[in-house]
Amino acid sequence: MKDVDRLAKIFRALSNPNRLKIYSELLKSDQAKLDVGCGCPITDAVRSLKIGSPTVSHHVKELVNAELIIAERQGKFLVCRINPRTQDLARTLFG
Amino acid sequence: MKDVDRLAKIFRALSNPNRLKIYSELLKSDQAKLDVGCGCPITDAVRSLKIGSPTVSHHVKELVNAELIIAERQGKFLVCRINPRTQDLARTLFG
DNA sequence: TCGAAACTGTGACAATCGTCGAACTATGAG
């Protein structure tokens, strides 16, 4: 896939306010480096955003698909974290 | 408008490959600082992208609406340039 | 003043999106 298309896909994923909120929450917790147990279980997003869990699940999948985040099941929970490579790619555009 | 919504709007505008191409062409010509007469008349985009002029016109309007670019009519042509403020705002997200 | 060039406006259309409710699966606690 060409770079412009990867970037378009990344921006598409971030173009929905709810998805953008999920992503930027993850960015915040990433900076805070609260590694233990951190990583935004989906339930948190369901509570803070006002949308149902099927929708949140769908949004998370889109963020994963755009390679913006990495999701991993830990027991009962889904733990997500930022994908730094994609973060770098996005940074390149704006200089 | 809240920051997250402004950002979402910005990303929405860049989520279409053709719009992203227009924007990044402008970024390139901005860096090159070929000020004289530069600024991407829409006809160039119509030729290089393979879409009609009504569509390009529409895309440019969306970029202007997201405040990513500034468009100004100069005689027969529409001259566009990057809006550095919005560029800065977008940069903030990725650190 | 006439005509071409460079856009813009409108209305249409299929395609995609965001969200939901209902039903489902997986995990851990008791």
Place this chain on the structure above:
DNA sequence: CTCATAGTTCGACGATTGTCACAGTTTCGA
């Protein structure tokens, strides 16, 4: 084993999007 919690899958729905063809407007050169 049973139950609650966490998340997923599915099908549906209205809303939004990207593109086009066609017709209009503005500007400049001949």
